[in-house]
Amino acid sequence: MINQSNKVINNSLNKLVNKTYQYGFSTNIEKDIIEKGLNEETIKLISSKKKEPQFLLKFRLKAYSKWKTMREPEWANLKFPAIDYQSIVYYSAPKSQKKLKDLSEVDSELLNTFEKLGISLNEQKRLANVAIDIVFDSVSIGTTFQQELSEYGIIFASISEAIQEYPQMIEKYIGSVVPIGDNYFSALNSAVFTDGSFCYIPENVKCPIDLSTYFRINDQTSGQFERTLIIADKNSQVNYLEGCTAPQYDTNQLHAAIVELIALENAVINYSTVQNWYAGNQYGKGGIYNFVTKRGLCIGINSKISWTQVETGSAITWKYPSCLLIGANAQGEFYSVALTKNFQQADTGTKMLHIGKFTKSRIISKGISAGNSKNSYRGLVQMTDKALNARNYSQCDSLLIGNCSNANTFPIISVQNSTTRIEHEASTSKIGEEQIFYFLQRGIILEKAIELMISGFCREVFKKLPLEFAAEADKLLSLKLEGTVG
Amino acid sequence: MSSKNLLLEIKNLKVSIEENIILDELNLKVQKGEIHAIMGPNGSGKSTFSKVVAGHPAYSIISGDILLKGDSIIDLSAEERSHLGIFLAFQYPIEIPGVSNEDFLRLSYNAKQKFFNQPEVDPIEFLNIVFKKMELVKMPPQFLNRNVNEGFSGGEKKRNEILQMILLDSDICILDETDSGLDIDALKIISNGINNFMSKDKAIILITHYQRLLDYINPNYVHVMQNGKIIKTGSFELAKELEEKGYQWLTT
Numbered sequence: 001m002i003n004q005s006n007k008v009i010n011n012s013l014n015k016l017v018n019k020t021y022q023y024g025f026s027t028n029i030e031k032d033i034i035e036k037g038l039n040e041e042t043i044k045l046i047s048s049k050k051k052e053p054q055f056l057l058k059f060r061l062k063a064y065s066k067w068k069t070m071r072e073p074e075w076a077n078l079k080f081p082a083i084d085y086q087s088i089v090y091y092s093a094p095k096s097q098k099k100l101k102d103l104s105e106v107d108s109e110l111l112n113t114f115e116k117l118g119i120s121l122n123e124q125k126r127l128a129n130v131a132i133d134i135v136f137d138s139v140s141i142g143t144t145f146q147q148e149l150s151e152y153g154i155i156f157a158s159i160s161e162a163i164q165e166y167p168q169m170i171e172k173y174i175g176s177v178v179p180i181g182d183n184y185f186s187a188l189n190s191a192v193f194t195d196g197s198f199c200y201i202p203e204n205v206k207c208p209i210d211l212s213t214y215f216r217i218n219d220q221t222s223g224q225f226e227r228t229l230i231i232a233d234k235n236s237q238v239n240y241l242e243g244c245t246a247p248q249y250d251t252n253q254l255h256a257a258i259v260e261l262i263a264l265e266n267a268v269i270n271y272s273t274v275q276n277w278y279a280g281n282q283y284g285k286g287g288i289y290n291f292v293t294k295r296g297l298c299i300g301i302n303s304k305i306s307w308t309q310v311e312t313g314s315a316i317t318w319k320y321p322s323c324l325l326i327g328a329n330a331q332g333e334f335y336s337v338a339l340t341k342n343f344q345q346a347d348t349g350t351k352m353l354h355i356g357k358f359t360k361s362r363i364i365s366k367g368i369s370a371g372n373s374k375n376s377y378r379g380l381v382q383m384t385d386k387a388l389n390a391r392n393y394s395q396c397d398s399l400l401i402g403n404c405s406n407a408n409t410f411p412i413i414s415v416q417n418s419t420t421r422i423e424h425e426a427s428t429s430k431i432g433e434e435q436i437f438y439f440l441q442r443g444i445i446l447e448k449a450i451e452l453m454i455s456g457f458c459r460e461v462f463k464k465l466p467l468e469f470a471a472e473a474d475k476l477l478s479l480k481l482e483g484t485v486g
Numbered sequence: 487m488s489s490k491n492l493l494l495e496i497k498n499l500k501v502s503i504e505e506n507i508i509l510d511e512l513n514l515k516v517q518k519g520e521i522h523a524i525m526g527p528n529g530s531g532k533s534t535f536s537k538v539v540a541g542h543p544a545y546s547i548i549s550g551d552i553l554l555k556g557d558s559i560i561d562l563s564a565e566e567r568s569h570l571g572i573f574l575a576f577q578y579p580i581e582i583p584g585v586s587n588e589d590f591l592r593l594s595y596n597a598k599q600k601f602f603n604q605p606e607v608d609p610i611e612f613l614n615i616v617f618k619k620m621e622l623v624k625m626p627p628q629f630l631n632r633n634v635n636e637g638f639s640g641g642e643k644k645r646n647e648i649l650q651m652i653l654l655d656s657d658i659c660i661l662d663e664t665d666s667g668l669d670i671d672a673l674k675i676i677s678n679g680i681n682n683f684m685s686k687d688k689a690i691i692l693i694t695h696y697q698r699l700l701d702y703i704n705p706n707y708v709h710v711m712q713n714g715k716i717i718k719t720g721s722f723e724l725a726k727e728l729e730e731k732g733y734q735w736l737t738t
Contacts, residue, residue, distance in 0.1 A: 085731035433544070434580050440542050441574050442590070442650060443597040452593070456584020456633070 015213055023276065033222070034091035040064065046091050050160055050194075053167050063190030070184045076347040077376040077408055078315055080252075084290065085269030088254055090192045093136075101370035116353075132212045133158055133197045135226055135241040143197075143208065153202040156211055159227055162198035166178040169200065173229055175295045177260035177324070185256040185291040185318075188223045193258065196226035200238040201267075210466055212241040215257075221321035223254040230260070232267035234300065239466060242273045252280075252315060256291045265327065270308070272465050277313035284343025284372075287315025294321035298330035298359075306333035307350070308464045315344060320378065322351035325359035325390075335418035335461040340373035340405070349379040349410075354420070364396040366458050376408040383420040391421045399457050400430040401450075429457075490520045490555065493658050493689045494539070499550035501538050502715075508534045510714040512550070516592070519686040523700055523725060524693045526711035527733045532693045534578060535711070536660045539566045540574040554658070569601040573656035575647035577663040577693075578707065581633035590634045591616055595653060619652045623679045641672035644661075648679045660691045665699035677702035697729040710736060 003137050014369050031104025034045050043064055072083070093451040131145035133156065149156050155166065180190045197213040213228060232238055242259075255277065271294075280287025290313075296305035307321035352361035361381065369375040381392045400405035409426055416475035432451055439449035455462070501509040524532055527536050531663050536547050539552060541564035557672055558568055561687060568658040582590070588609075595615070596606040607615065617627065623645045635643050644664050651659050661680070680703055681728060692699065700708075700722060708725045710718040710733065718736055720723065 429583060432580075435582055437537075437542055437564065438576065438580050438582065441568055441576075441656070442594040443568040443601070444593050445565055445588075445597070448593065452585045452589065453582065456582075456586075459584065486699050 006295040012311070015299055021484075023278070024330070031092060033089055036089045037086045038064075038088070038090060038192065046192060046194065049091065050161055050163070051336070053171075055171050056163060057436045058174065059180070060191050060473065063187050064460070065186065065191075066181045067187035067191055070187055070257070071085075072183070072184050076318055076378070077374065077410075078316055078318065078345045078347050080086045080289065080345070083157075083254060085188075086194075088327045089222040089226070091194055093194075105255070105479045106277040109168075112268045123282045123375055130326040131156055131209055132214060135197075135213060135215045135224075136193050144202045149209075152205050152208065154207055155200040156204060157197065157198050158275035159193075159196040159229065161199045162229075166198075166200075170229070173228075173231060173260070173262060175260075177262060177295050178258050179295050186258055186293045189227060189256045189258045189293070191221075193225045194225040196228045196257070197230075198228070198241070199230045199238065201238045203233040204235045206236065210239045210241055212243070213354060214243045218242070221255065225255075225274060226257045228257070228259040229262075230269060230271070231262045232264065232269050232303075234265040234267060236264075238266040238271065239270045241466060242271070243276070245378075250290050252287055253291050254291070255314075257293070259292070259321075260476045261294075261296035261305055263296065263298050263300060263303035263305050263330075266302045267300060268304045268306075269296065271296070272308040274310045274465075275313055275317070277298075279344050280315040280342065284315070287344070289316045290314035290319065291316075292319040294319065296321070296323045296332065298323055298325045298327055298356075301327040302329045302358075303327050304331040304333075306464070307332075308333075308335040308461065309348075310335070310461070310465070311336070311338040311346060311348060314346075317344075317348050319348045320350055322353070323361065324353045325357065325361065325387075327354045327359075329358045330356050331359070334361075334363045334365070334414075334462045336365045337367045337368070337458045337461045338366070338375055338377075340345060340375045341369075341370040342373060343371070344373045346374070349377045349381040352390070352391040352392060353384070354381075354383045357388045359385070359387055359390045361392045362459050363388075363392070363396070365394075365396045365409075366461055367396075367398045367407055367409075368401065368454065368457065369398070369407050372404045373407045374408075376410060378410040380412045380414070381422060381424075382413075383415045383422070388419045390419075394422075394424045395410040396424075396426045398426075399454075399456070400428065429468075489556065492516075493518050494691075495551075495553040495556075496539075497537075498539070499552065499554065501534065502548055503534075503545050503546050507548075508545075508714050509683070512715050514709070514716065515687045515694060518689055520707070521684065521690045521692065521703060521705045522526070523705040523708045523718075524691060524711055525708060525725065525728055526693065530711045531714040532711055533662055534714075536574050536662045536691075536693060537730065538699040539567075539660060540564060540572055548561065563670060564603075565597070567625075568654070568656075569598050571657035573646075573651050573654060573659040575651055575659065575661040575664050577666070578639075579647055580637045581636045582636075585634050585727045586630065587632055587634055588630040591630075591650065594650065598654060598715055608719060610695075611689040615672045616653065619649055620680060622652055623649050624675050640667035641669065644672070644676055645679075649678055652683050653678065658689050658691070661678060663695065665694055665696060673699070673702065697725045700725050706724065712737065 040061065045061050047060060056220065068269040080305055129148060133143040143157055146156060175190065178186050180187055190234055199211055201207050261271060263269050276477050277288035277290055298305050305323050311317055325332050331421060332352050336346050338346045349365060350363055352409060363379060367377055367378045377396045381394060383390050396409045400407055407428060411424060413422055436446060492515060495512040499509050499512040526532055537705050547560050549629065554570055589634055592609060594610045599606050625645060635646060664676060705722060708720050708722060709716045
């Protein structure tokens with residue numbers, strides 16, 4: 001009885017899940033490409049194309065030689081064929097890269113692409129409360145609201161622009177949170193990163209609008225290696241949002257990013273991501289390999305960094321946004337919803353390293369697995385001997401849909417002093433046929449039933465997202481799951 | 487009685503799941519204004535019967551028919567059957583974490599409104615409607631903020647089922663062991679709720695193991711089900727006899 005009805009449920013579940021990816025189109029545009037393959041010449045060429053200062057070329061070459069000595073990590077609960085790093089294009093940019101006076105000069109084909117993605121670069125139609133930097137394959141093609149922000153002393157620019165305009169700041173902070181040799185993918189990114197966003201909030205400034213970066217991978221063979229650096233000076237505050245999409249190809253593309261956040265005394269950084277890279281088709285073909293290192297440094301006393309992520313895309317997600325809590329009373333937060341379906345695999349979580357006294361961290365992780373997917377939470381909470389009276393609360397909930405999906409949690413707690421307090425809660429539940437039948441019997445259709453259960457499950461995380469994002473995330477999840485349950 | 491009073495008719499119903507026959511040539515007629523009790527040993531097919539009528543997707547109907555007010559419903563989905571007036575109070579109401587009772591009840595109510603092209607009610611209007619129904623089963627207002635059946639006691643779960651039945655105002659209600667796990671006070675509240683709800687236009691099928699419930703709700707007919715068919719039909723007296731003798735004597 002169980003098997004047969006599960007079959008019914010699974011069939012309709014699959015229907016729901018296999019909704020086509022609406023961002024899967026690609027843009028035909030003339031490109032400036034560096035031949036695929038990776039060697040010192042590639043790196044020198046990237047650096048010279050971007051007219052970079054000497055220190056950065058050195059940084060890149062050091063990273064490259066480090067990377068060559070390293071091996072791809074194998075500890076994650078992920079299975080995928082070996083990546084051929086020599087068949088990847090490391091630099092791909094839309095041609096006609098002359099300096100643009102304003103965004104109306106952006107190539108019309110590109111403007112159309114972003115209109116289709118629901119992002120308007122048109123200054124009249126732009127989102128009212130969000131400044132946005134847009135990264136297309138390897139380069140940033142525009143940043144909105146720069147002028148207005150500069151009146152507050154806020155710098156918001158693509159990282160390439162910042163390298164030209166504020167080289168000292170870049171030299172001081174780049175690699176200071178995620179060292180070159182931190183891991184295999186951070187070394188790779190440090191060698192070949194092409195663009196991303198840079199943001200500096202000066203002392204005592206509360207950023208008046210949300211800042212945002214939108215990443216788009218367009219090219220079939222190119223990887224995207226972006227780098228984001230955010231510095232919040234004393235008593236400042238900023239909300240940062242990140243969105244991502246990619247066209248639908250049968251081949252896998254590599255995305256290996258680094259995000260570094262630095263919060264000085266009393267500063268607050270809220271960093272939110274809605275990740276919706278192409279996830280591959282229903283048989284697991286194609287999709288983005290997403291290997292990301294995100295880390296925040298709470299160096300000042302009373303500083304706070306909060307990561308919120310909604311991970312719904314990518315064939316593979318390998319991502320652990322972390323906090324180094326150094327300043328006394330510093331706070332780190334991690335709120336995550338990871339949804340996997342079909343043959344997607346996600347290994348995601350966080351690290352909270354407590355070094356300062358009275359530091360606090362909070363981890364809320366919600367994993368949803370449908371189809372044949374694999375969803376793992378991996379977390380580390382470490383209380384060093386100096387982290388007196390530090391506290392952590394963690395909650396990891398998994399929700400299974402159908403009976404072929406897989407959920408795991410790998411929490412590690414390491415405590416080196418006896419004054420700390422750590423709480424960990426975990427649960428696993430399942431949207432089963434009996435729950436669905438309960439809704440149906442009361443006249444509520446399947447799609448609505450799933451939507452209600454999912455949004456209830458994710459509520460704690462969604463309420464952390466900025467308003468526009470929260471609505472989008474809610475919609476995104478129900479769209480993604482449309483057709484998954486029966 | 488005339489056929490216009492016939493609410494539910496089960497005709498030679500044969501149902502299987504994974505090639506096991508679980509309802510076999512089942513026949514039953516339920517008229518408006520009637521209360522039927524179905525009793526029978528564990529595993530005789532009582533709960534299956536209730537789910538098949540409600541349209542659970544796991545079961546395949548091999549032959550026979552289910553008619554609601556004269557029309558066959560076997561090709562209709564579970565939610566359509568619900569709108570058309572079939573209600574099933576579950577034996578084990580399932581917990582639905584993260585979904586509040588208030589949202590659940592309102593959606594359910596509005597789904598039916600929509601089906602009949604009636605205006606849907608907004609959350610505030612809905613509170614006025616649901617509070618009145620909640621009084622009937624002595625549910626405190628805080629109940630609306632809790633998640634559906636989550637952390638409910640056995641009695642609360644069963645009361646919630648009756649509340650939903652009253653709210654949806656269904657024509658034919660199948661109550662699957664609604665009395666099990668209830669203390670005397672809860673049994674009285676629930677029986678009162680059911681008796682007040684019952685009218686000359688509705689019908690109720692009670693699935694139960696105990697005569698106790700039938701002391702509060704008097705059935706017109708008592709059926710005994712065994713091996714997926716009704717083997718004996720009688721009056722309230724039959725329930726008493728079963729309570730004394732068990733089921734063995736019926737088959738030997």
